[in-house]
Amino acid sequence: MTVADLPRAGIDSAAAPRSSAAVAALSIEGVSYSYGARRALHDVSFAVQPASFTALLGLNGAGKSTLVALITRLFGLQSGRISIFGDDIASAPGEALRQLGVVFQPRTLDLDLSVMQNLQYHAALHGIGRGEARSRADQLLTRIGLADRAGNKVRDLSGGQMRRLEIARALLHRPRLLLLDEATVGLDVKARADLIGHVRRLVTDDGVSVLWTTHLFDEIEASDDLVILHHGEVLARGAIAKIATDTGTEGLHAAFRQLTGTDHLGGAS
Numbered sequence: 001m002t003v004a005d006l007p008r009a010g011i012d013s014a015a016a017p018r019s020s021a022a023v024a025a026l027s028i029e030g031v032s033y034s035y036g037a038r039r040a041l042h043d044v045s046f047a048v049q050p051a052s053f054t055a056l057l058g059l060n061g062a063g064k065s066t067l068v069a070l071i072t073r074l075f076g077l078q079s080g081r082i083s084i085f086g087d088d089i090a091s092a093p094g095e096a097l098r099q100l101g102v103v104f105q106p107r108t109l110d111l112d113l114s115v116m117q118n119l120q121y122h123a124a125l126h127g128i129g130r131g132e133a134r135s136r137a138d139q140l141l142t143r144i145g146l147a148d149r150a151g152n153k154v155r156d157l158s159g160g161q162m163r164r165l166e167i168a169r170a171l172l173h174r175p176r177l178l179l180l181d182e183a184t185v186g187l188d189v190k191a192r193a194d195l196i197g198h199v200r201r202l203v204t205d206d207g208v209s210v211l212w213t214t215h216l217f218d219e220i221e222a223s224d225d226l227v228i229l230h231h232g233e234v235l236a237r238g239a240i241a242k243i244a245t246d247t248g249t250e251g252l253h254a255a256f257r258q259l260t261g262t263d264h265l266g267g268a269s
């Protein structure tokens with residue numbers, strides 16, 4: 001089976017856009033959030049365009065996880081607006097979240113169940129029937145290179161394979177927007193490259209829109225939409241070349257250093 005034979009993982013006719021194709025996959029407008037007196041996000045605004053890879057770059061404490069918690073409605077909004085393909089997460093949460101798949105930073109697989117059982121359990125939570133779940137799971141496991149591991153217990157997988165399984169699980173209900181929060185933490189260099197390659201192919205081959213949060217500069221490519229978040233504020237948006245031009249610097253490291261005033265650079269550690 002080739003990629004062309006597979007259903008487009010990101011496209012679900014039931015979740016087709018209601019209006020024009022110009023609607024952003026994810027729109028964040030004027031979002032602020034505080035934990036008591038501690039401000040975590042301040043007037044954050046940016047958008048993820050359909051079928052694009054947007055990298056949200058920030059050092060530890062920048063506010064990435066807080067933003068993920070707001071997008072997924074783990075936390076309630078204090079101010080601002082978030083919408084997914086035009087559906088407001090506060091006023092139309094069902095419609096909005098149906099179009100969202102999430103891979104959270106901590107692993108959330110059941111280690112004692114098989115790969116297929118993990119997927120079927122999750123599909124049942126989404127109300128997907130057994131036959132349909134099996135068919136979608138088979139397709140997704142092929143898509144992410146785990147078809148031969150369907151019967152294995154999850155605890156026998158490598159860290160990178162577990163992450164890929166979490167991506168397959170996040171795509172089971174055919175969301176058009178995939179949110180991954182520091183998905184490569186704990187993986188070695190090869191597993192990181194492998195994982196990010198899979199995610200990039202979901203964008204180019206299947207039209208999935210991706211928001212990828214990271215503190216690692218080497219996970220960002222020249223063609224990505226980049227959002228630099230620092231101490232809860234968006235300091236720059238756009239492609240690396242644009243940000244470098246805007247800051248009068250050469251390349252991402254220098255631009256980041258200039259924008260944030262910090263020498264603490266995220267490397268491939």
Ligand SMILES: Nc1ncnc2c1ncn2[C@@H]1O[C@H](COP(=O)(O)OP(=O)(O)OP(=O)(O)O)[C@@H](O)[C@H]1O
Nearest residue numbers: 035038039040058059060061062063064065066067
């Ligand atoms: N439950 C909490 N109570 C109080 N402050 C918090 C809480 N969670 C996060 N913070 C603070 O909010 C700010 C943003 O944290 P957040 O975890 O969103 O950043 P992050 O970019 O995800 O960092 P990391 O990569 O380390 O997870 C930090 O100053 C953090 O200390």
